[in-house]
Amino acid sequence: MSHARISEALRALVFEPEPAVELRQVLDRYYAPDYTHRSDGKTLNRDEFAEMVARTRSQITGGTVTVLDELRDGAAYAERHVFRITLADGSTQHREVAVFGTLAEDGRFRHLSETGFSVGPDETR
Known part of the structure; x- marks a missing residue:
């Protein structure tokens, strides 16, 4: 099985969501059941991550992601990207993000x- 890519997950979850596809289905595609997410010094379990994604989706009207670097070595995964988003209030954000993590045996993010x-x-x- 191929492995998950954060750029594809971001597009499916936030930037280009398919209206007919439920959030849980998209999460199941990219994230293992025991997934944990650490950002800003806080670790979220998968349910907390799903809540955060739902909030984020409601605040973003569009966006793009450009992958700068991406590496996989066995279960180890690293990626660096730039995203540009437009928020519901019309403001924009441009951020560079570095992601490090592990993949589950089935290729989804753990x-x-x-x-x-x-x-x-x-x-x-």
């Missing part, structure tokens, strides 16, 4: 830790 920072609108590296 754990991801992320850290990021704001970048200018024209920065992509």
Whole structure:
């Protein structure tokens, strides 16, 4: 089986969600049942992550993700990307994010830790 990619998960979950596909179905496609997510010093279990994604979806009207680096070695996964989003209030955000984690035996994400920072609108590296 091929492995999950964070760029594909972001597109399916937030930037280009299919209206007829439930959030749980998309989560099942990319994230293992025992998935944990660490961001901003807080670790979320899969249910808490699903709640965070639902909140985020309601605040974002569009976005793109550009992968800068992506590596996989066995179950180890690392990726760096830039995303640009437009929020419901019309404001925009541009961030660079580094993601490190592990993949489950079936290729879905088991754990991801992320850290990021704001970048200018024209920065992509």
